[in-house]
Amino acid sequence: MKSSITLDIFDENGASLGKKRFYTTLDKHKSLNQWWVNFKDSANEMLGLISNYPSDFQNQQKVCLLSKPLARYCLNITQNNLIPFSVYFSVRHCIPHTWINHNDQFLNPNKKWEKDTEFQNDCLAFMLFHGKNRITAKEGINHFIPFSEKELNTQEAFESHFMQDFLRGKVKQEQSLRGSGNATTKQSKNTSIDCHADKSARNDKVKSKPLQTRLFSDELESTFIPTKPLEFSDEAKEVLQAGKELFKHYHKQAKDEKNYNPNAALYDIKAHFQGFNDKGKMNSPQKAQDEAYKEKLGILNYALKELAKKIEVKVYEYEFLLP
Secondary structure, three states: OOOEEEEEEEOOOOOEEEEEEEEOOHHHOOEHHHHHHHHOOOOOOOOEEEEOOOOEHHHHHHOOEEOOOOOOEEEEEOOOOHHHHHHHHHHHHOOOOOOOOOOOEOEOOOHHHHHOHHHHHHHHHHHHHOOOEOOOHHHOOOOOOOOOHHHHOOOOOOOEOHHHHHHOOOOOHHHHHHOOOOOOEOOOOOOOOOOEOOHHHHOOOOOOOOHHHHOOOOOOOOOOOOOOOOOOOHHHHHHHHHHHHHHHHHHHHHOOOOOOOOOOOHHHHHHHHHOEOOOOOEOOHHHOOOHHHHHHHHHHHHHHHHHHHHHHHHHHHOOOOOO
């Protein structure tokens, strides 16, 4: 039996859209969610959660970062698994969902990604500023601010400096790997929430092991807790800079308002400028009254698209998807 079949694809008008390869042996591959659940960490402080849905494109829009569980299937984000969870999130969001890839399956990757720190850092930057980052300071301490108070000219100190310290390589590994200490944050009011992985992950026959023995392959000598400042690609730097400008604009514009929140997350900033409709859904950016905000958000979204293209290449190289 052939391992794949290649077919011509056409649009509704009969115009050629190229070729599409379908694989007949995917049942022999573990899914991305079966890989992802190996990074489960319920022992350390929860920084946020990431929702988990079946490993295909049709469920792409359900994958998001959360401050509290809004869905049944989610896992805690901690210092230990922030990088692999950033990879998971970015792999699932860097390629747009279309009718052509609707049923394509994300897979357990090869080991090469573990050594590629630029790829890992690209994924972290991408996740921090992606629209599916739904972390909000209204539902707990916001651990996802990658900038300092001085950089943003805030009116008060942040409740958490975790992300700044992580990017600077200042999070202590011994606390991250061996204890439940919160290192650089105040104690969160959120307790660790052990949500379940999806059905495909629960059915996997991987036995539960201590986190530090499950996180890494045999040939990986280091951990995912940086010991020096992260080095970002040019594309990731553009995202970080655009994100910084957006945050700075919020703190400058909203600092004298009653609802000003110095710990505002990306989602909170968007909510501030865009507002919500009568059904509780956030309005589109076009409805924002602040033109400077719309311009800065547009710059950020463009930078994210450029970074997504860079990440996409690695998605196929590391076999998260088959070409």
